[in-house]
Amino acid sequence: VRFVDEYRHAGAADRLAEAIRGVVTRPWTLMEVCGGQTHSIVRFGVDALLPPAVELVHGPGCPVCVTPLELIERALALAARPEITFCSFGDMLRVPGRSRDLLGVKAAGGDVRVVYSPLDAVRIARDNPGRQVVFFAVGFETTAPANALAVVRADQLGLDNFSLLVSHVLVPPAMEAILASPGCRVQGFLAAGHVCTVMGYEEYVPLAERHGVPIVVTGFEPLDLLEGILLCVKQLEEGRAEVENPYSRAVRREGNEPAQALIRRVFQVVHRKWRGVGEIPASGLGLRERYASFDAERRFGVAEHTEEEPSECISGLVLQGVRKPRECPAFGDGCTPEHPLGATMVSSEGACAAYYRYRRLAHCAAPGPVGSEP
Amino acid sequence: VKGERSGSPPFSCPIPIQRHPRVLMAHGGGGELSRQLAEAMFLPSFANPALEERHDGALLDLTGSRIAFTTDSYVVRPLFFPGGDIGRLAVNGTVNDLAMCGARPLYLSVGLILEEGLEMETLWRVTRSLAEAAEGAGVQLVTGDTKVVDHGKGDGIFINTAGVGVVEQDRAIAPRSVRPGDQLLLSGDLGRHGIAILAAREGLEFETAIASDCASLAPLVLQLLSEGVELHCLRDLTRGGLASALVEVAAAAGLSTVIREDAIPVLEEVQGACEMLGFDPMYVANEGRFVAFVPERDAVRALEIMRGHPLGAGAARIGAVEDDARGVVRMITRLGTARIVEMLSGEQLPRIC
Numbered sequence: 226v227r228f229v230d231e232y233r234h235a236g237a238a239d240r241l242a243e244a245i246r247g248v249v250t251r252p253w254t255l256m257e258v259c260g261g262q263t264h265s266i267v268r269f270g271v272d273a274l275l276p277p278a279v280e281l282v283h284g285p286g287c288p289v290c291v292t293p294l295e296l297i298e299r300a301l302a303l304a305a306r307p308e309i310t311f312c313s314f315g316d317m318l319r320v321p322g323r324s325r326d327l328l329g330v331k332a333a334g335g336d337v338r339v340v341y342s343p344l345d346a347v348r349i350a351r352d353n354p355g356r357q358v359v360f361f362a363v364g365f366e367t368t369a370p371a372n373a374l375a376v377v378r379a380d381q382l383g384l385d386n387f388s389l390l391v392s393h394v395l396v397p398p399a400m401e402a403i404l405a406s407p408g409c410r411v412q413g414f415l416a417a418g419h420v421c422t423v424m425g426y427e428e429y430v431p432l433a434e435r436h437g438v439p440i441v442v443t444g445f446e447p448l449d450l451l452e453g454i455l456l457c458v459k460q461l462e463e464g465r466a467e468v469e470n471p472y473s474r475a476v477r478r479e480g481n482e483p484a485q486a487l488i489r490r491v492f493q494v495v496h497r498k499w500r501g502v503g504e505i506p507a508s509g510l511g512l513r514e515r516y517a518s519f520d521a522e523r524r525f526g527v528a529e530h531t532e533e534e535p536s537e538c539i540s541g542l543v544l545q546g547v548r549k550p551r552e553c554p555a556f557g558d559g560c561t562p563e564h565p566l567g568a569t570m571v572s573s574e575g576a577c578a579a580y581y582r583y584r585r586l587a588h589c590a591a592p593g594p595v596g597s598e599p
Numbered sequence: 600v601k602g603e604r605s606g607s608p609p610f611s612c613p614i615p616i617q618r619h620p621r622v623l624m625a626h627g628g629g630g631e632l633s634r635q636l637a638e639a640m641f642l643p644s645f646a647n648p649a650l651e652e653r654h655d656g657a658l659l660d661l662t663g664s665r666i667a668f669t670t671d672s673y674v675v676r677p678l679f680f681p682g683g684d685i686g687r688l689a690v691n692g693t694v695n696d697l698a699m700c701g702a703r704p705l706y707l708s709v710g711l712i713l714e715e716g717l718e719m720e721t722l723w724r725v726t727r728s729l730a731e732a733a734e735g736a737g738v739q740l741v742t743g744d745t746k747v748v749d750h751g752k753g754d755g756i757f758i759n760t761a762g763v764g765v766v767e768q769d770r771a772i773a774p775r776s777v778r779p780g781d782q783l784l785l786s787g788d789l790g791r792h793g794i795a796i797l798a799a800r801e802g803l804e805f806e807t808a809i810a811s812d813c814a815s816l817a818p819l820v821l822q823l824l825s826e827g828v829e830l831h832c833l834r835d836l837t838r839g840g841l842a843s844a845l846v847e848v849a850a851a852a853g854l855s856t857v858i859r860e861d862a863i864p865v866l867e868e869v870q871g872a873c874e875m876l877g878f879d880p881m882y883v884a885n886e887g888r889f890v891a892f893v894p895e896r897d898a899v900r901a902l903e904i905m906r907g908h909p910l911g912a913g914a915a916r917i918g919a920v921e922d923d924a925r926g927v928v929r930m931i932t933r934l935g936t937a938r939i940v941e942m943l944s945g946e947q948l949p950r951i952c
Contacts, residue, residue, distance in 0.1 A: 229874060235861075238934045270936025316877075341801060341876075447934055583938040 232446030233269070241451035242274040245458055252278045253461050254410045255454060256403070256546045258396060259417035260287030260574030261445050267579040269447045279458060282410065282546030283579075285399045285499065286417050288364040288392075289316050289572035290544060293498040295532035296392045297322040301330055302527055303359050303390060309525075310336045310353065312346035313361040320571050323532065343375035343389075350379065350387035359521045362389040367419045369393055369510060370484035373491035376512070376519050388521035391511055394497050396420050397428050398508035404436045408547045413457040415443035415450070418472045423488075425480025429468045442470040491516055500568055501534065501541025540567035543576050550580040557581060612723035613639040622717040627747030636745060640723065644730040649706070649741035657741035659706055663765030667702035669693060670761035678725065678755055680799040682791070682810030686728030688886060689758040691815045692837070694736045698817040699833040699889065701772035701824060702764030704736060709743040709760055714753030725756055736815035738762065768824060774851035776831040779922035782898035783856060784891045786819065786905055787812065787913035788864040789841055793883035794872045809868050814887035819910040823891070828901045832892040835885075839942065842881040844890060845928045846942045857929045858918030858940070878947050881940065892920065 257263055263283045266272055272281050285291055301322045304311035311327070318327040318339065331337035336356075340346050343360050350358035362372040372389065379387040396417055403409055416429060421442045429440045439460035443453030452471050460467060470476055488510070497509025512520045522528040534541075537555055542548040550556050550569070560566040562578055569575035614636065625632040642650060649657035673689040690707065697704040709729060713722065733740050770776070792811040816835060823830060832852070834844040841863070849856050865873075865880045873880050887910065893901045898916060905911030928940040 229870070233933045235934050268938070269932050269934050270938050271934065273936040274934060582941045 229446065232444070232448040234448065238271075238274060238447050238451055241448065241455055245279065245451070245455050246276045248455070248459050248462055249276055249278050250462060252280065253412050253458055254280045254282060254546075255413045255415060255457050256282045256284045256411040257415040257443065257450070258284040258286045258400065259419070259445075260284075260290065260572065260576075261419070262415060262417065262443065262450060263287070263576050264574045264579050265445050265447065266450060267583045270583075271447050271450050274451070275454065279454065281454075282549070283543065283576035284414075284546060285403070285502065285544040286365065286396065286420075287544075287569070287572050287574040287576075288368070288394065289320055290540065290568040290575045291394055291399075291499045291502070292317070292320065292363055292392045292568065293500045293532075294322065294534055295498070295530055296390070298532050299522065299527045299530050300361055300390055301325060301327065302530065303521060303525060304330045304335045304337050305333070306357075306525070308357050310338060310349060310356045310358045311361070312338050312340045312343075312349065312358060314341075314363065315339045316572050316574075317361055317363060320568050321565055343372050344378065347375050347379050347382070347384070347387055350384050351382055354386060356386060357524075358387050359525075360387070360389050362391045362393060365394055365396055365417070365420050366423045366488070369488045369492060370423060370481075373487045376491045376516050377487070379519060380516065385518075388519045388524050389512065390521040391492075392497075393492065393510035394499065395494070395508055395510065396424075397432060398505050399499065399502075400429075400432060402502065402505045402508070403545050404432075404438065406545060406547075408545075411438070411546055413439040413461055414441070415453045415457060416440050416468075418442060418444040418449070418475055421470075421472070421476040421480065423481050423484050425478050426468050426470055426476065427478060427480075433466050433468050437466045439466050440468045442468070442472045442476050444472045444475065499544070501538070501544050503541075534567070538567035540569040540575075540577065543569050550577040551584075553577070612720050613643070614719050614723070619719055621719060622713045622715060622722060622747055624715050624747050624749070627713065627745050633745065640726055641743060644726050645709075645733065645740040645743075647739040647741060649739065657706065657708075659741065659763070661705070661763070661765055663703075663767050664769055665766040667697050667700040667764045667766055668761070669696040669700070670759065671696060672757065672759040674754065674757050675796065676754055677796075677799050678721065680811060681795045681808050683813035683886070684725060684728050685756055685758055686725040687732040687813055689760045690729055690732035690736055690738070690740075691813055691886060693760040693762040694738060695816045695835045695886075695889070697762050697764035698815070698820040699772070699835050700764070700766065701768065701770065701820065701830060701833065702766045703821060704738045704762055704764040704815075704817050706741045707733065707738050707760050707762040709740050709758065711743070711745045712753060712757040712759075713745065713747045714755050715747055715750040717755050721755065725758075732815070736817060770830065772830050772833055774832055774848050777848065777852035777854055777892050777920055778831060778894065779854060779920050780895050781831055781892045781920040782895055782916055783845075783858060783918040783920070784893060784898065784902055784905060785841065785863065785915050785917045786816070786889050786891070786911040787887070788866045788869070789836070789885060789888065790865060790869040790873065790880040790883035792886040793840070793878075794869050796884070797876070798872070809866070809872065812885055812887035814910060816887065816889055816910060819905065819908045820889075822908060823901060823904055826900075826904055828897050828904065829894055830891055831894065833889055835889045837886060838884050840880070840882040840884060841888075841890065842879075842928070842940050843942050846940060848892070849928050850926045852920075853924055853926045855921045855923040855925050855927050855929065856918055857921055857931065857937075859931045860933050862915055862917045864913050864915050882943050882947055890917075
């Protein structure tokens with residue numbers, strides 16, 4: 226995996242960090258949008274290379290984290306039904322509902338399976354005509370094309386035992402909501418590289434202009450992140466607010482047009498509730514009427530179930546970058562990856578879990594000596 | 600699989616396949632079919648004097664300063680995977696636990712829990728594999744038991760092995776012997792077993808087939824001991840991987856350790872699979888790797904011995920024990936920054952995107 230190692234090169238990282246120190250004259254607060262970026266920043270200690278004036282706050286781009294509690298409860302209710310085979314990506318299995326998670330449903334006899342692609346779920350439906358197969362379609366614009374393809378494929382195969390529990394959300398409306406919130410501290414964005422691979426970055430231009438914030442399309446490796454931070458800080462220092470794309474090895478301005486067409490064919494934009502944030506208008510995807518028969522909520526009548534968040538958890542504020550995980554009174558004490566109060570502690574991409582895993586002891590953030598080389 | 604028999608032990612399944620192509624409840628019932636299974640399949644395969652006594656237990660002569668005793672159960676799915684199978688795993692896993700105590704593994708018991716309907720040919724392949732692994736590890740399978748559970752109540756074959764070994768030196772090879780300044784030596788690259796199992800289980804198509812590292816570690820450990828290396832602690836890196844082993848030792852020893860990310864060897868194919876699945880090789884299971892805590896003065900020599908042995912050809916010095924009683928594990932990342940290494944709260948789960 227040379228292509229990965231190159232973007233984790235210590236010397237190059239130091240040079241970028243040096244360049245950031247060279248341009249920064251004032252404090253700036255940047256938000257990395259995607260949970261994958263948060264995980265990478267904390268895992269590699271990218272923020273430890275930054276001058277104190279540059280603060281990173283962690284954005285809402287963790288699909289596991291923002292899936293509202295009521296959808297989790299609907300998933301649990303479906304997975305517990307004897308006629309249903311419930312398929313999901315692995316990291317949804319540990320997300321806590323009110324009293325249990327999907328792993329708990331599995332242990333109690335539910336047919337819950339981890340799949341690596343929604344097309345695997347279509348295959349399970351085709352091979353098991355006597356079972357109702359429900360796929361938990363969670364994610365941002367990145368997973369939407371594959372989920373759309375699964376619906377098209379199931380439709381072509383004439384499968385009446387395949388459906389989606391849809392919890393798709395969109396990035397730009399969430400960024401808009403963060404910028405519009407009264408407590409907003411974000412002065413610049415590192416946009417989520419993978420989302421832009423699908424969608425391009427045209428849609429960020431009006432956002433940057435309207436709110437006067439720089440938006441830099443950023444990848445996930447340490448060097449990608451440092452380069453994104455450098456360009457964002459440069460713009461802020463120079464008073465610019467533009468959309469820039471240093472992640473051109475994966476992202477084109479127009480994005481992946483066939484993938485976008487597939488999304489439009491199957492999904493339409495709908496209002497969505499975000500866990501910890503509340504409803505954001507036009508912030509998600511739902512199945513079009515043409516494919517409504519593949520909607521698990523309709524098929525099994527679970528759409529009415531609603532649920533409120535426990536009040537102790539501040540994951541909403543964490544997701545909006547208003548608070549840091551360690552500022553939560555429950556962090557590491559009442560709330561741990563074993564007993565999470567909110568989803569930011571569950572997913573490895575959730576900010577709270579990332580902090581817990583890599584930063585539990587504040588004094589361990591400083592480098593220390595290591596044994597001599599053999 | 601024609602039921603033909605050639606010499607001892609036979610090379611094809613000795614149970615007349617036309618009559619019993621699959622395991623029946625009666626094969627675990629203690630009657631004639633149980634006897635047939637033991638006499639035709641297990642006794643010739645595991646042939647040794649203790650077993651041939653056909654007694655309720657094995658009588659063993661052991662000499663050494665102490666006896667090491669351990670047990671482990673094996674429930675792997677699929678039963679056969681690149682680089683190994685459940686039989687090989689059941690012998691080497693228990694042998695390795697003995698080796699980590701600094702013991703010379705000698706005798707194992709084998710408890711088989713079979714699912715009704717299991718193909719007799721599959722049981723035969725696993726039996727052969729148990730016998731081959733035992734021979735390779737220099738241990739005898741001296742006692743055993745077979746039970747059969749109803750169809751649907753098992754997963755083909757479950758195996759429990761228990762093992763005894765003799766400790767031929769007086770040192771306590773354990774976390775409490777760890778000292779500040781000890782060097783951490785890793786016997787080879789990480790993650791092959793876990794990724795091989797996952798690929799075989801989920802039908803993930805990798806360009807290169809990654810094989811499990813499943814192996815008996817006893818010969819290398821015994822060589823380190825016989826050449827006088829002062830081993831303070833040993834840990835094999837099974838479930839939970841290197842990260843969990845180091846966290847356990849640091850907590851038990853009450854001493855922190857620090858490791859360097861760029862010193863930890865990971866095969867390119869394993870790294871690629873991990874990147875794709877969102878896994879960290881630090882947490883992926885191994886079945887033929889260990890970490891040794893040795894004093895600084897022995898580190899260079901120990902590393903040479905390891906690298907000179909096929910089981911440790913890829914050995915590396917990855918870090919050191921610190922004079923710090925917090926008992927945590929820190930990692931210096933590739934970028935030169937530091938972070939905590941934690942245990943996982945559950946299994947690693949493949950991520951969404």
